[in-house]
Amino acid sequence: MNIWKPLFLLALSAGCSTAAVMGQTRPLTLQEALQTGLKNYQSIKAKENYAKAATENISAVKREYLPDLNLAAQNSYGTVNGENGPTWGYKGWTTGASGPAMTSQNWNAAFGGLYLANISWDVITFGRQHAKVLAAKEQLNTNQADLEQEKFEQQVRIAGAYLNLLAAQRLRGSMESNLKRAEDLRHLIVSRALNGLTAGVDSSIANAEVSKAQLTLIDAVNYENAQRNKLAEMMDVPDQDFTLDTTFVTKIPNQLLETVSTQDSVSLKEQPLLRLFGSRISLSEANQQLLSKNAMPRLSFMGVMQTRGSGFDYDYGVANPSHFSQGYWSGVKPQVANYLVGLNLSWTVTDLWRTHAQVARQHYTTEGLKNEYNQTYNRLQHQLQLSEQQIENAVKKYREAPIGLKAASDAFLQKSTLYENGLSNIADLAQALYNINRAETDRDIAYNGVWQAILYKSATVGDLQLFLNQL
Template sequence: MLHSRLVFCLTFFVIGTFSPKLYGQNQDTLVFTLKEALDLAKRNYPLIKSRTAQIEAATNDVSAVRASYLPKAGFQAQALFATSNQVRGAYYSVEGLAVPVAGGIKLTDFDNKPAWTSLGAFTVDWKAITFGRLRADKNAAQSRLAHSEQLLQQEIFEHQIRVIDAYLLALNTQKIAQLQQRNVVRTQNILTVTSANAASGLKAGIDSSVAAVEATKARIQYMNSLNIAQMQNVVLSELIGRPGETIRIDTMHFYRQLPYQPLVDSIGLASHPRLKPKQLEIDVANNTAKQIRLNNMPTFSLMGSVWGRGSGISQNMNPDQSFSINSSITEGLPFRAYNYMLGATITWLPTRYFETRHRYRSQQQQAISIKENYKLISQQLTTSQKNAALQFDMAYQTAEQTPIQVAAAKQALAQSNARYESGIESIMVLTQVGDLYNNSQTDYLVSVNNLWRALLMKAAAHGDLNLFLEQIPN
């Protein structure tokens, strides 16, 4: 009798003292429906924001390409203090490291006296005829923009799948934790009754010991399920862009009705969110190849310029065939001569053909590689659609059977409890039937959740999340 009382008190103390709450209901707890979670994820998830920034970058690239072919106008002004000695003969200014000197050859000796010179010029240069390069550059930039936009849509689609799946798993683990919490209460009630009966001599002392074992086991199962639920909650909070916050799932009656097999329109795979980016990537590769091929074409430009120059060196030659040099800045900077120029130029580098040919062939092979990847993804999606249909059918059949299992286990538990109270059955049979009932309820929760996840798999395989979202109960 003393042993029975000790077991009862110790078990009650452990369960009562260390019983955690399922998702602490405090002011910081966030309650989300699935659609609210999807909206939050779309707004907050960093990778989606990254894709949005890439679209903005690609948009600016398109504008930059258009602007690069506009007439280029520039102004420059110079004020130099230098000597002006020259010799006959040629030189080549490699990357501008050699400084040119303008003026005639002096017939007298070289002079180290410097003078101020000035230059002001305004020049307009326009690539009037590009032989298709402008259009090719614009098409390449626009195809990259379209690809970036579709990558965003794909990322939203993929992330919504991840969020929905994490939401369903969090919902399932929460339900299982609540179920195990009820199982703790049930086993505790049995322990209370058996301990009282053992203390009064109506039942054997072993009954209270067995009941204590079952109550402790139920407690451990509850703590394990609660830990899993909290970990899944952390995963979900990270996916919706609210890491570290506690989220309480709004079940939205997921377990009150089963989803049905959706009717899928016979839409081609080309519109699938996982295939569209690959198709646009092929377009990018093809447009880039055209862009490379046209780099070998010439460029026809129109140009015009006006400029003025000043110098501290005299225009007229002295009687001794020298030039007067005035080092004053006021003599050298004012313009003394003005000029203008209008004309056209054509530039063509025919030897670039050899480089362009290999780059073009390389880009063509890149396009072929992307096309083969496109075919692979298309085949994988076809297989996924067939597998998703099979998975849904199997999950639906299982979900239809588990309620029958729960009802039978519930009836068996009631009968076993009555037989135990009448002294016909032992505590061992009662605990076994209790475990059977708890497992059947768990199987039911898992089967319904698996059915919803199978529906999600089907929607993902067909590239249409509305197949899933339209069946969410209000």
């Protein structure tokens, strides 16, 4: 019969410092294990950094509203031909005044200099900037909810690993006791066989029982090693021998959690996983609002202050084509200044059609997230009902296990006495040995199973204090 399956079915999904854990001089309490895991686990640290990044992103988005202030200096060499008149490029880096119109093309060239300060500011964005900030804030809320969900899940993993290791240690102790019983029994049987009181085949059967007990103990040690390694991984500390708090195998809560109530259902709304799904919905709605604002126009203020120099004299033209200098300094030194201010209203009308499809796409994404939220909420409600049933059944097993163990112990003592007096056979004695081993295993699982069931309900409700308050 496979005694490991019940333990695997009990397993849940996968300030004390790390140094204190490594140099353990007293039992490691569950609270200390939780604190160490929250402090060390890299996935939590990563999501803490993601939340910090989202916080900085809000500041970055807010600063996008600041005007663009540009400073520029330009030295050039070339010809001047064209028409008179000022020009300005959108969010312009430069302004210019062309040279005089000549009767024909010429290649007179000189140095020129341009020095300017330019400011461009989207004064009114018709809600676009506000929507960006709201989306950034919702991203922060989502990252923070993700962090809290990760912390909660990690606490549940640590608590589950703690209980599993404790059960494995108890199981290993039961297997050691079983081996000792088998060895004592073999000693008795061999002595009787040597004295001719029993058949020699009984010695072979006794040896087989000892070997079976040895193999079972090895399996128990392997399972304990795996659970110990799992707990060390969840705490992010080196693998080591843990001395755990035996509260979970010596008693159960005096007052177990009550059955499903309306309050339980309401509390599900504060479940970390549901809060994460809710924040994702809010983020999607904020992105949908931002996309809709992209179709709006923008009103921009622009201003330019410039000074310039030129190697061409003020009267350079058709009448005086030779009034220019090719000297570098005479061309680049500031000589005259100009300023230009204005407002620019721009609206890409075709964005109305582009954003319509984008908004519709985001709308369906939002609806999909709502569907996932509802599905998760319904699943948790069913899990809550199941957790109550598991607690009830675990308590029944807890109450029944000592009865079975006492009966198996009495039967083993009786069969041992009968066999010693020649009134029973080796097959009955071997069955009694198996029964007491099985009863001890059931006892270990039953004690631990009550706590596992309470932990399962706490994980479902999203409040680990429901579990910790029972300690």
